[in-house]
Amino acid sequence: MLNLSFTTLELEDLSLPQTLTCTRLFENYLFDAKKTGNFLTLSIDQNTTFQWQEGDSGVDGSTIVVVGQGLNLWVLSQLCFAIAGKDALVECSASNYYMTYAKQVLRLTFSETVLPSQAQLLDVAEQFHVDLHVKPEKTSLSKPGLLVMDMDSTIIDIECIDEIGALANVKEKISEVTEQAMRGEIAFTDSLKYRVACLEGVAIDKLNSIRSRLPFMPGFLATMRVLQQHEWYLAIASGGFTYFADYVQAVAGLNEAHSNTLEVKDGKLTGKVIGNIVDGDKKASILKSLQQNQNIAEHQTVAMGDGANDLIMMGAADLGVAYHAKPTVQESADVAINVGTFESLLYILE
Incomplete structure (x- = not known):
């Protein structure tokens, strides 16, 4: 019974x-x-x-x-x-x-x-x-913590690089490579360089048509407000681009945003990325640096993402959250959100 x-x-x-x-x-x-x-x-x-x-x-x-x-x-x-x-x-x-x-x-x-x-x-x-x-034994909403999130397909319901690809008439080609990278079938850095190269010649001002209509995941902004009320430090660690990540940071009032910078010359994309690429290892490094710099307890660290390049970061956090993620990511995460929306993070930490 x-x-x-x-x-x-x-x-x-x-x-x-x-x-x-x-x-x-x-x-x-x-x-x-x-x-x-x-x-x-x-x-x-x-x-x-x-x-x-x-x-x-x-x-x-x-x-x-x-x-x-x-x-x-x-x-x-x-x-x-x-x-x-x-x-x-x-x-x-x-x-x-x-x-x-x-x-x-x-x-x-x-x-x-x-x-x-x-x-x-x-x-x-x-x-x-x-x-x-x-429910995690220690990680709690009632104490200050650190949340580091992927952006594309986690915070926003699109892959920005695919949308830029549409401007260059190569969306289908880029989307296929994006899916392979998110499933972990090809190295993220190699896939990013290949996809960015396909964007050469796109006018930078055309990207505003994408940025102005970014679809936030249901519950994202509400969840950020609650976490801020509980003194959580909120950051983006994205393999996407600063043009979008910095905008999301400003709109949501996040503390930091780390992503890749597209090279621009004469108002057009060159097909290259400036500086070191934010890949899986870099995401984990960002999380650890923020945790130490903000003096946040290790058991109060949470990483959230949907793709294979988020797994190292999720493993570095005390709580790894897969958000509407690829199957392999869900199985490797501590918790997986599929039916719920962004607010499910609050239910878990309550």
Whole structure:
């Protein structure tokens, strides 16, 4: 038998029947209830009925954050069985961000340490169309921290180099190489030099047509505001270009932005990059330098990206976050955001 303890009901406003179906119980009572700190133990039998009993579960094991929509008790029971692999006592509580950003966010705290692999979590999450994040032991929103982010396809929902390629009528050619680089199939530095060479002759002022319509990822600006309120240091480490990264830094009020500089002569791109290229190793170096220069605890460092060239940086941080990333990146990350938006970072750090 699997026991779930819920802490999200206002008992004085509810008259609960002894037994209810999972969907009716969850939708009609739990989602509309307020958090009070009361504990209820939920027992699930073979007929998927539920017996409510008051009582503190006292669980203090691993915590997994569930992010999704249309959640009900049947889904949660299946998730718990899939994660724990055996009978367990689980305390379920609503996140402080529950439905704040149009997502149901719940915390499942198990009675013992549960350490499923990232591959296992991704498989279960895909089955139920949710995100499952193992809550980090130390990294916390409540203390100042460092967040270093990739830009293209992480902060913004495009690859800027592909869009410049469209101006030179070589977008399809460049996009193919971009995808190969993000999957780690070819070296990033070599791929960047090749793609930039294809841009020779594009007028620099035409890039403004791209910059003026940069599509920020859903929730990015709101998440940055919350992190700033909690005194987090925010930076971009991008294999993209200063023309866009510096603009994003200014719009979002980020502390720093590091990216590549396109060489320009006579108002046109030369097809070359000035200075050292910001590749995977450089991104990791930027993160470490910022952490030391800003005197931020190592366990308060987070790196976020979507491509293979972000993996070294993600490994250098205490928490590596894959954001709508390539499969190999998701499996290597500490947590992977697929269903959620940028605000999921807040759910994880809460």
